[in-house]
Amino acid sequence: MAKTQNSHLKxxxxxxxxxxxxxxxxxxxxxxxxxxxxxxxxxxxxxxFVDFVLNDMDTAYVRKNLYNxxxxxxxxxxxxxxxxxxxxxAGQSIGILPGHRSVMNLNxxxxxxxxxYGIDLQKNRPLxxxxxxxxxxxxxxxxxxxxxxxxxxxxxxTGFANSDKTLPENISDEDIFTVKQLGVGLHYxxxxxxxxxxAYGQSSKQLMSAGSLVLGAGYNRQEFTFDxxxxxxxxxxxxxxxxxxxxxxxxxxxxxxxxxYNWVFAKDFLAGVSFEPAVGYKQIQLQYSDGSxxxxxINMDFITRAALVYNNDxxxxxxxxxxxxxxxxxxxxxxxxxxxxxxxxxxxYFWRKKNM
Numbered sequence: 001m002a003k004t005q006n007s008h009l010k011x012x013x014x015x016x017x018x019x020x021x022x023x024x025x026x027x028x029x030x031x032x033x034x035x036x037x038x039x040x041x042x043x044x045x046x047x048x049f050v051d052f053v054l055n056d057m058d059t060a061y062v063r064k065n066l067y068n069x070x071x072x073x074x075x076x077x078x079x080x081x082x083x084x085x086x087x088x089x090a091g092q093s094i095g096i097l098p099g100h101r102s103v104m105n106l107n108x109x110x111x112x113x114x115x116x117y118g119i120d121l122q123k124n125r126p127l128x129x130x131x132x133x134x135x136x137x138x139x140x141x142x143x144x145x146x147x148x149x150x151x152x153x154x155x156x157x158t159g160f161a162n163s164d165k166t167l168p169e170n171i172s173d174e175d176i177f178t179v180k181q182l183g184v185g186l187h188y189x190x191x192x193x194x195x196x197x198x199a200y201g202q203s204s205k206q207l208m209s210a211g212s213l214v215l216g217a218g219y220n221r222q223e224f225t226f227d228x229x230x231x232x233x234x235x236x237x238x239x240x241x242x243x244x245x246x247x248x249x250x251x252x253x254x255x256x257x258x259x260x261y262n263w264v265f266a267k268d269f270l271a272g273v274s275f276e277p278a279v280g281y282k283q284i285q286l287q288y289s290d291g292s293x294x295x296x297x298i299n300m301d302f303i304t305r306a307a308l309v310y311n312n313d314x315x316x317x318x319x320x321x322x323x324x325x326x327x328x329x330x331x332x333x334x335x336x337x338x339x340x341x342x343x344x345x346x347x348x349y350f351w352r353k354k355n356m
Contacts, residue, residue, distance in 0.1 A: 056137070056138060056192060057137045057138070057192050057193075057195065057204070058192045058193045060193075060207070060208065061192075061193035061194070061195075061206065061207055061208045061210050062137050062192075062193065062194070062195040062198065062204055062205070062206060062207060062210075063204060063205045063207055064137070064203075064204050064205075065111070065202075065203060065204060065205070065313075065349060065353075066313055066314075066349065066352055066353060067314075067349035067350055067351055067352050067353060068110060068111055068350075068351040068352075068353055069108075069109065069110055069349065069350050069351045070107075070108070070109040070114075070202065070347050070348065070349045070350075071106075071107070071108055071109075071347060071348060071350075072106075072107040072108075072109065072114075072116075072202070072345050072346070072347035073104070073105070073106055073107075073345065073346060073347075074104075074105040074106075074107055074116070074118075074343055074344070074345035075102070075103075075104055075105075075343070075344050075345070076102075076103045076104075076105060076118065076341055076342065076343045076344075077102055077103075077341070077342045077343075078102075078103060078339070078340070078341050079338075079339070079340040079341070080097070080098050080337070080338070080339050080340075081095065081096070081097055081155075081337070081338045082095070082096040082097075082152075082177065082224075082335070082336070082337050083095050083096070083334075083335070083336045083337075084096070084226070084243060084334075084335055085159075085243075085333075085334050085335075086159075086240045086242050086243060086332045086333055086334070087331055087332045087333075087334065088332055090159070090240065091159050091240075091332070092157075092158070092159035092239060092240050092243060093156075093157065093158040093159055094154060094156075094157055094231065094243070095154070095155040095156040095157070096152055096153065096154060096155060096176070096177050097152070097153065097155040098152045098153075098177075098179075103118040103119065104118060104119060105117065105118035105131075105343075106118075107131075107345075107347075109201075109202070109203070111203065112134050112135055112136045112197065112201070112203045113132070113133070113134050114131075114132065114133040114134075114135065114201060114203075115131075115132045115133075116130070116131045116132070116133075117130055117131075118130075118131070130144075130145045131143065131144045131145070133201060135196065135197035135200065135201025135202075135203040135204075136196075136197055136203060136204070137189075137192075137194075137195040137196070137197055137198075137203075137204050138188060138189045138190075138191075138192070138194070138195070138196065139186075139187070139188055139189075139196075140185075140186070140187045140196045140197065140200065140201060141184075141185070141186050142183070142184070142185045142186075143183070143184050144181070144182070144183045144184075145181070145182050145183075146179075146180075146181045146183075147179070147180050147181075152176065152177030152178065152179065153176065153177075154176060154231070154234075157235065176226065176227040176230050176231055177224060177225070177226060177227070178224060178225045179222060179223070179224045180222070180223040180224070181220070181221070181222050181223075182219075182220070182221040182222075183218070183219070183220045183221075184218060184219045184220075185216065185217075185218040186216060186217045186218065187214055187215070187216045188214065188215045188216075189212040189213070189214050189260065190212050190213045190214075190215070191210060191211065191212030191213070193208075193210040193212075194206075194210040194211060194212035194260065194261075194262060195262065196214070196260065198262060198270060198272070198309070198311075199260075199262050199270060199272030199305075199307040199309060199320075200272070200305065200307055200320060202309070202311065202316055202318075202347060205311055205313065206262045206264055206270050207264065208264055209261075209262060209263050209264045209265075210261075210262060211259060211260060211261035211262070212259070212260055212261075213257065213258075213259055214256075214257070214258050214259065214260045214274060214276060215256070215257055216254075216255070216256035216257070216258070216276055216278070216303070217254065217255050217256070218252075218253075218254045218256070218278070218303075219251075219252070219253055219254075220250075220251075220252040220254075220324075220326060221249075221250070221251050221252075222248075222249075222250040222252075222326075222337070223247070223248070223249055223250075224247070224248055224250075225246060225247050225248075226243075226245060226246065226247070226248065228243060228244045228245070228246070240332075242332055242333045243333075244288060244289070245286040245287060245288050245293075246287050246288065246289065247286075247287040248284060248285065248286050248287070248335070249284070249285040249287075250282070250283075250284050250326075250328065250335070251282070251283045251284075252280050252281075252282050252283075252301075252326055253280060253281045254278040254279065254280035254281075254301055255278065255279055255280075256276040256277060256278035256279075256301075256303060257276065257277070258274060258275050258276030258277060258303070259274065259275060259276075260272065260273070260274035260275075260305075261273055261274075268310055268311055268312045268313075269308075269309070269310055270307070270308070270309045270310075270311070271306075271307070271308050271309075272305070272306065272307040272308075272309070273304075273305070273306045273307075274303075274304065274305045274306075275302075275303075275304050276302070276303040276304070277300065277301075277302055278300070278301040278302065278303055279298065279299075279300060279301075280298065280299055280300070280301050280326075281296065281297070281298055282296060282297055282298070282299055282326075282327075282328045283295070283296040284296070284328055284330075284335070286333075295330050297328070297329070297330050299327050299328065299329060300327070301324070301325055301326060301327065302323075302324075302325050303322075303323075303324055304322070304323050305320065305321065305322045305323075306320065306321045306322075307319070307320040307321070308320075313349070314348065314349055315346075315347070315348050315349075316346070316347050316348075316349075317345065317346040317347070318344075318345060319342065319343060319344045319345070320342075320343045321340070321341070321342050321343075322340070322341050322343075323338070323339065323340040323341075324338070324339045324340075325337070325338050325339075326338075326339075
């Protein structure tokens with residue numbers, strides 16, 4: 001029995017030595033070029049796997065783009081409106097507009113990722129905008145940073161001594177508001193026959209009409225300053241104490257559930273629309289001269305989008321419209337913000353994918 005065990009140990013020991021020698025010999029034959037090839041293959045397999053996960057689709061209804069890269073110049077027209085007010089018999093309300101903004105963007109996309117940068121074409125109303133997006137057939141992620149430093153002026157007022165009269169002539173020439181905004185939005189479409197990216201990201205093509213329930217989640221952060229002393233000087237009327245804040249930090253967390261539909265009404269043409277009611281938790285921190293005040297609450301918001309696209313697989317052009325409403329109501333104070341954006345664009349694809 002002991003001889004048998006010794007024999008087994010010798011065989012095991014000899015096998016380990018042989019395996020070690022084989023491994024060392026194999027490693028000696030791996031060249032730097034082989035290592036580079038392996039790394040490239042690993043990266044390619046990783047990208048292909050992510051592409052497969054993000055683009056789970058019914059190929060009779062949706063097709064991925066034939067090319068890897070795209071360049072898309074874009075002109076956008078922005079509309080914003082803020083309203084600050086207090087409720088009650090002695091309530092006051094101030095409407096603030098930044099004026100119409102025209103922004104020129106340059107977007108560069110690789111498969112499902114798009115990065116863009118925009119500048120305001122009106123030099124007297126500077127606006128800086130940076131965006132990045134990920135659009136697959138069923139997933140979408142939008143990140144937007146916008147900074148507007150001038151041009152926010154009073155548009156209308158109620159509850160003031162002169163509310164029944166026209167606004168003072170010089171009030172529309174004064175900057176009383178500045179804004180910084182960060183927005184993140186995520187959407188998921190349940191139907192494999194529907195492509196969110198075909199209408200809003202040009203990352204795929206809708207071949208036949210289809211619709212889908214859409215689940216969304218979002219985060220919006222706004223920081224703004226309010227020169228209430230200048231408003232009182234220009235109007236000759238004291239503001240209610242709740243409106244006498246210098247700065248505000250506004251955080252909005254939302255979950256939405258809605259419906260989106262892509263209508264292929266002719267070859268290479270698509271019309272898309274989506275409507276998403278959203279429930280959001282709002283938190284606002286107001287900075288007054290004598291300290292800060294923080295509150296939170298739940299409110300309803302609405303997100304709507306529409307698009308018209310022409311895409312012949314090499315060139316594309318289109319327009320899209322998007323609007324958001326953000327509301328904060330906590331007696332006696334309320335703040336609302338409406339934002340709409342119309343985008344008109346053209347683009348070209350290049351660097352054709354293999355086997356497509």
